[in-house]
Amino acid sequence: xxxxxxxxxxxxxxxxxxxxxxxxxxxxxxxxxxxxxxxxxxxxxxxxxxxxxxxxxxxxxxxxxxxxxxxxxxxxxxxxxxxxxxxxxxxxxxxxxxxxxxxxxxxxxxxxxxxxxxxxxxxxxxxxxxxxxxxxxxxxxxxxxxxxxxxxxxxxxxxxxxxxxxxxxxxxxxxxxxxxxxxxxxxxxxxxxxxxxxxxxxxxxxxxxxxxxxxxxxxxxxxxxxxxxxxxxxxxxxxxxxxxxxxxxxxxxxxxxxxxxxxxxxxxxxxxxxxxxxxxxxxxxxxxxxxxxxxxxxxxxxxxxxxxxxxxxxxxxxxxxxxxxxxxxxxxxxxxxxxxxxxxxxxxxxxxxxxxxxxxxxxxxxxxxxxxxxxxxxxxxxxx
Numbered sequence: 001x002x003x004x005x006x007x008x009x010x011x012x013x014x015x016x017x018x019x020x021x022x023x024x025x026x027x028x029x030x031x032x033x034x035x036x037x038x039x040x041x042x043x044x045x046x047x048x049x050x051x052x053x054x055x056x057x058x059x060x061x062x063x064x065x066x067x068x069x070x071x072x073x074x075x076x077x078x079x080x081x082x083x084x085x086x087x088x089x090x091x092x093x094x095x096x097x098x099x100x101x102x103x104x105x106x107x108x109x110x111x112x113x114x115x116x117x118x119x120x121x122x123x124x125x126x127x128x129x130x131x132x133x134x135x136x137x138x139x140x141x142x143x144x145x146x147x148x149x150x151x152x153x154x155x156x157x158x159x160x161x162x163x164x165x166x167x168x169x170x171x172x173x174x175x176x177x178x179x180x181x182x183x184x185x186x187x188x189x190x191x192x193x194x195x196x197x198x199x200x201x202x203x204x205x206x207x208x209x210x211x212x213x214x215x216x217x218x219x220x221x222x223x224x225x226x227x228x229x230x231x232x233x234x235x236x237x238x239x240x241x242x243x244x245x246x247x248x249x250x251x252x253x254x255x256x257x258x259x260x261x262x263x264x265x266x267x268x269x270x271x272x273x274x275x276x277x278x279x280x281x282x283x284x285x286x287x288x289x290x291x292x293x294x295x296x297x298x299x300x301x302x303x304x305x306x307x308x309x310x311x312x313x314x315x316x317x318x319x320x321x322x323x324x325x326x327x328x329x330x331x332x333x334x335x336x337x338x339x340x341x342x343x344x345x346x347x348x349x350x351x352x353x354x355x356x357x358x359x360x361x362x363x364x365x366x367x368x369x370x371x372x373x374x375x376x377x378x379x380x381x382x383x384x
Contacts, residue, residue: 017134018070019141023063033085037124058265059121059256060092067142069134086129087138092119094260098252099378100177118146119255120156136168147381154379174377180352181360183368187348190340193367197333199231231338234271248283248297250359254352257294270342274331284335291345303328332362
C-alpha cells in the first residue's frame with residue numbers, strides 16, 4: 001500500500017499545494033513548520049529538534065502515517081522554502097488502545113478497544129496559509145490514507161474554545177468522547193502548602209519505644225496516631241507494568257498520559273507508591289523535566305474514610321474516628337508532595353483530567369488552578 005501515500009493532488013485541492021506523508025521531511029524542517037504554526041497559539045509552544053523528537057517518541061508518532069501540505073512557487077510567505085510543510089498532522093500509532101464512548105440509551109460510559117488507532121499528536125498551519133482550506137483538505141487527505149492503511153479510528157484533542165476547529169472536526173465525522181480539565185500550580189507553593197504531608201513528618205508520630213515494646217504518640221505530636229504507611233519510589237518498568245491500574249486509576253488516561261507514553265519516556269519519569277500493610281494504595285508519576293503529573297491514583301478500597309487504621313498507645317489497631325482518619329485527600333497530598341520534591345521544573349501541571357471524576361475536586365483542594373480545558377474527539381474509520 002506504499003503507493004497510496006505518495007504525493008497527491010485531489011479534486012478541488014489547490015494545484016499549488018501538494019499533500020504527502022512526512023517520512024521524507026527532515027526534522028529541522030518539521031521544527032520550523034511547528035514553531036511557525038504555533039507562534040500565535042493560545043498556549044505558548046516552542047520546539048527544538050530535540051524536544052520535538054522527544055514528543056514524537058513519547059506519543060508514538062510515525063511519520064509514515066503523518067501528513068503535510070507543501071506549497072509550490074512560494075512568494076514572500078513565512079515558509080522559507082518548499083521543503084517546509086505549510087500545514088501538518090503528526091499521527092501517533094498504537095494497537096489495542098481503549099477509549100470511552102458515551103452510551104446515550106443507558107446514560108453510562110462504555111469502553112471500546114481498537115486494534116489499530118491513530119492519534120493527532122499535533123496539527124498546525126502556518127499563519128500565511130490559514131483560511132485557505134488547506135487544513136481541511138489535509139485532514140480529509142489524512143483520513144483517507146488512514147482508512148487505506150486499515151486503521152480503526154482517528155483520535156484527537158482540541159481546545160474547547162476553538163470553535164472553528166471543533167466545527168471542522170464535526171463536519172468530518174468526529175464526535176466528542178470526553179471533556180478534559182487542565183490544572184497547574186507552582187512547585188514552591190505545592191511544597192509549602194503540603195509540607196505537613198512530607199511522609200517523614202506525616203509518620204513522625206510513629207515512634208518506637210523499646211522499653212514498652214510498642215508504638216506511642218511522638219512527644220512532638222501528642223495528638224497524632226501512628227499510621228503504617230510507607231512511601232517508595234519505583235524505578236523498574238516491570239514493577240510499573242504490574243501496577244493494578246483497574247484498581248488505582250480514577251479514569252482511563254488520555255493518549256499523552258497513557259501507560260505506553262510513560263514507558264516511552266521512562267528515563268525521565270519519577271514514580272512513587274504508597275503502601276499500607278504491604279498493598280499499594282496510591283501512586284503517582286511525574287515527568288521530572290517539565291513537571292507534568294501524567295498519572296495519579298488511589299485504590300478504590302481507600303477512596304472512602306474509615307479505611308486506614310492507626311496504632312493506639314497499646315499497639316492495638318482501631319478504626320479511625322472522624323478527627324483521626326486518613327482520607328483519600330490525605331493520600332493524594334502525600335503523593336503530590338513527593339512528586340513535587342522530585343521534580344526539576346518550577347511548575348507542576350495536570351493535563352487532561354476527565355470531567356466528572358472526584359480527582360478534579362481533590363486537585364483543586366491542593367491549590368491547583370484550572371487554566372484551560374479541551375475535548376477528546378474520535379472518528380470511527382472502520383465498521384464493526
